[in-house]
Amino acid sequence: MAIQKVQNNKAWFMVMPVLILVAISAIIPLMTVVNYSVQDTFGGNEFFWVGTEWFQEILASERFHNALLRTLLFSGLILAIEIPLGILIALAMPKRGWGVSVCLVLMALPLLIPWNVVGTIWQVFGRVDIGLLGHSLASLGIDYNYTQNNLDAWLTLILMDVWHWTSLVVLLCYSGLVSIPEVYYQAARIDGASRWAVFRFIQLPKIKRVLLIAVLLRFMDSFMIYTEPFVVTGGGPGNITTFLSIDLVQMAVGQFDLGPAAAMSLIYFLIILLVCWVFYTVMTSYDNDEQSNGGGAQ
Amino acid sequence: MLELRNITRHEGAEIFLDDVSLTMQRGDLNILLGPTLSGKTSLMRIMAGLDKPNSGELLFDGVSVLGTAVQKRNVAMVYQQFINYPALSVFENIASPLRVARVEQRQIDKQVAEVAELLQLTEMLDRTPDTLSGGQQQRVALARALIKKADLVLLDEPLANLDYKLREELRAELPALFAAMGAVLVYATTEPTEALVLGGNTVCLHQGRVEQFGPTLDLYRTPASLRSAKIFSDPPLNSVKVECVAGQLALAGSQQKLEIELEQVPDGNYTLAVRPHHLSREPETAEDIEVQGNVSVTELTGSETFVHFSMADNPWVALLHDVEDFAVASSVKFYLKPQNLFLFDSDDALVEWQPAIKS
Numbered sequence: 001m002a003i004q005k006v007q008n009n010k011a012w013f014m015v016m017p018v019l020i021l022v023a024i025s026a027i028i029p030l031m032t033v034v035n036y037s038v039q040d041t042f043g044g045n046e047f048f049w050v051g052t053e054w055f056q057e058i059l060a061s062e063r064f065h066n067a068l069l070r071t072l073l074f075s076g077l078i079l080a081i082e083i084p085l086g087i088l089i090a091l092a093m094p095k096r097g098w099g100v101s102v103c104l105v106l107m108a109l110p111l112l113i114p115w116n117v118v119g120t121i122w123q124v125f126g127r128v129d130i131g132l133l134g135h136s137l138a139s140l141g142i143d144y145n146y147t148q149n150n151l152d153a154w155l156t157l158i159l160m161d162v163w164h165w166t167s168l169v170v171l172l173c174y175s176g177l178v179s180i181p182e183v184y185y186q187a188a189r190i191d192g193a194s195r196w197a198v199f200r201f202i203q204l205p206k207i208k209r210v211l212l213i214a215v216l217l218r219f220m221d222s223f224m225i226y227t228e229p230f231v232v233t234g235g236g237p238g239n240i241t242t243f244l245s246i247d248l249v250q251m252a253v254g255q256f257d258l259g260p261a262a263a264m265s266l267i268y269f270l271i272i273l274l275v276c277w278v279f280y281t282v283m284t285s286y287d288n289d290e291q292s293n294g295g296g297a298q
Numbered sequence: 299m300l301e302l303r304n305i306t307r308h309e310g311a312e313i314f315l316d317d318v319s320l321t322m323q324r325g326d327l328n329i330l331l332g333p334t335l336s337g338k339t340s341l342m343r344i345m346a347g348l349d350k351p352n353s354g355e356l357l358f359d360g361v362s363v364l365g366t367a368v369q370k371r372n373v374a375m376v377y378q379q380f381i382n383y384p385a386l387s388v389f390e391n392i393a394s395p396l397r398v399a400r401v402e403q404r405q406i407d408k409q410v411a412e413v414a415e416l417l418q419l420t421e422m423l424d425r426t427p428d429t430l431s432g433g434q435q436q437r438v439a440l441a442r443a444l445i446k447k448a449d450l451v452l453l454d455e456p457l458a459n460l461d462y463k464l465r466e467e468l469r470a471e472l473p474a475l476f477a478a479m480g481a482v483l484v485y486a487t488t489e490p491t492e493a494l495v496l497g498g499n500t501v502c503l504h505q506g507r508v509e510q511f512g513p514t515l516d517l518y519r520t521p522a523s524l525r526s527a528k529i530f531s532d533p534p535l536n537s538v539k540v541e542c543v544a545g546q547l548a549l550a551g552s553q554q555k556l557e558i559e560l561e562q563v564p565d566g567n568y569t570l571a572v573r574p575h576h577l578s579r580e581p582e583t584a585e586d587i588e589v590q591g592n593v594s595v596t597e598l599t600g601s602e603t604f605v606h607f608s609m610a611d612n613p614w615v616a617l618l619h620d621v622e623d624f625a626v627a628s629s630v631k632f633y634l635k636p637q638n639l640f641l642f643d644s645d646d647a648l649v650e651w652q653p654a655i656k657s
Binding site for chain 1: 343346348368369370373374375377379381383384385386394395398442
């Protein structure tokens with residue numbers, strides 16, 4: 001005798017609110033972008049199918065290449081500076097006593113400031129006529145002007161990002177460092193291990209996981225950076241600080257080239273997705289390695 | 299030979315070690331026995347050179363080593379936690395003390411192979427410590443201590459985090475492994491049973507003071523003080539305050555007499571103590587002393603029974619070598635042999651006594 005399986009379709013109603021929310025917040029906007037990216041319009045709500053033309057145009061355009069290279073260079077520099085600097089500061093922070101809370105609060109402060117405020121702070125800070133940094137440098141006889149000099153514009157943006165985000169790396173590393181039991185350091189001292197050996201063979205392996213997360217977060221944030229450079233340099237001088245995000249907004253809002261802009265944002269999105277996937281794979285395979293080899297008892 | 303002379307260590311008002319003097323010989327196993335916070339780890343840290351005492355002297359083979367840096371003391375230490383270099387292979391972990399000492403590669407290969415063989419780690423040399431079981435991780439830590447050929451080996455509760463089976467196994471191997479080295483071996487533990495199984499000498503520690511130091515079995519059989527007896531007893535020592543009047547013992551504050559007469563014991567207040575396994579259900583000889591109490595709880599294990607009862611308002615426990623359930627609040631009688639009874643005076647020092655010969 002076959003048992004009648006009761007289908008209870010009420011379950012669909014239960015997940016409906018989530019489905020509606022996700023549809024409105026993610027799927028529908030994304031599909032609109034996809035829609036724009038394969039069509040052309042001459043206004044008046046008339047659309048023509050153009051296939052992959054916009055994608056080909058974007059991928060072949062020098063403007064996109066340059067913006068992508070600038071963004072990659074920016075992210076690379078940010079990682080190269082913030083990760084080692086963050087580790088160094090975390091190592092130097094006190095591990096107990098009243099200094100801990102003072103340091104933690106100081107470190108958390110830049111993270112609490114809204115991005116456009118950070119941009120405004122540095123925009124004013126670097127101004128040659130009234131800014132503390134710009135004016136001080138000028139009175140020292142150093143020719144500094146981030147609105148005219150390419151190198152100065154980059155230096156200002158990198159310095160600003162380091163000021164704003166190194167704390168995040170510090171806090172993540174610090175959390176990893178304080179979780180190392182004191183006996184490890186004792187054992188290393190008894191072994192006669194050098195300061196470098198302690199870092200290389202005890203501290204670094206122990207903070208490896210949080211460091212991976214720090215690298216991932218810092219890469220994604222710096223790769224998508226928009227607000228601060230928009231406020232400080234607006235992509236200039238010329239378009240020397242026009243990163244992908246700024247370029248995209250110029251194309252979509254400034255020139256109203258919706259088709260190419262949609263194609264570009266999809267490419268941009270896919271690049272970020274790809275990098276995330278690579279990181280995720282690296283991180284999970286690292287975890288799996290540990291488990292598949294018999295699983296640590298601790 | 300390691301000599302500690304009047305070692306004292308305190309931080310502010312908190313006293314960690316109070317006038318500790320000990321002498322330990324090479325090739326001997328010395329056990330530091332005491333509950334947590336009794337000063338075992340503080341003492342080890344000073345022996346290793348991780349901390350400096352506030353006063354006192356530390357001599358190794360007759361030479362003061364207080365001024366010598368930890369790195370130059372040739373000390374090896376194994377901890378309760380399994381401490382290894384997480385990113386290095388088992389081979390490199392074991393080899394690390396030799397690398398620091400700049401031993402040549404051929405020697406390293408040979409010695410690591412020997413030690414790994416001894417500790418059954420040969421098959422795991424290429425793996426990293428976190429892929430090993432707890433027991434194997436601790437073996438790696440022990441191998442590191444062993445290969446260093448240190449003059450002083452400190453084992454700080456090395457087996458506490460291992461499961462029961464492994465603990466038994468390693469406990470049996472450990473003394474033999476280290477005895478051959480000719481090092482001064484110090485082993486900290488909270489468990490009296492562990493000290494007894496390991497043998498050697500035992501230091502009874504209580505609140506940073508040495509209560510007693512001597513061969514482990516002597517300490518167990520003739521504890522010099524009530525504290526020493528309490529530290530060295532598991533399950534806890536049973537004790538009761540008694541008064542002695544003309545050789546006759548009576549429970550303090552009551553007229554209840556114990557059927558024993560003592561010779562050469564002056565009148566006064568004493569503490570009578572007996573180990574739980576010395577209490578039995580039936581008298582074996584006519585001299586056996588009877589104690590009475592009310593059962594509070596009975597714990598049954600597979601082959602033993604722990605009977606907790608109140609003996610004149612003192613919590614007592616009897617360890618019986620068979621399984622027997624007692625009703626709560628029922629009255630029980632136990633018997634103990636006079637020779638198993640300890641008597642401590644009002645300063646808690648052991649009192650020598652003789653049973654009076656009954657006419």
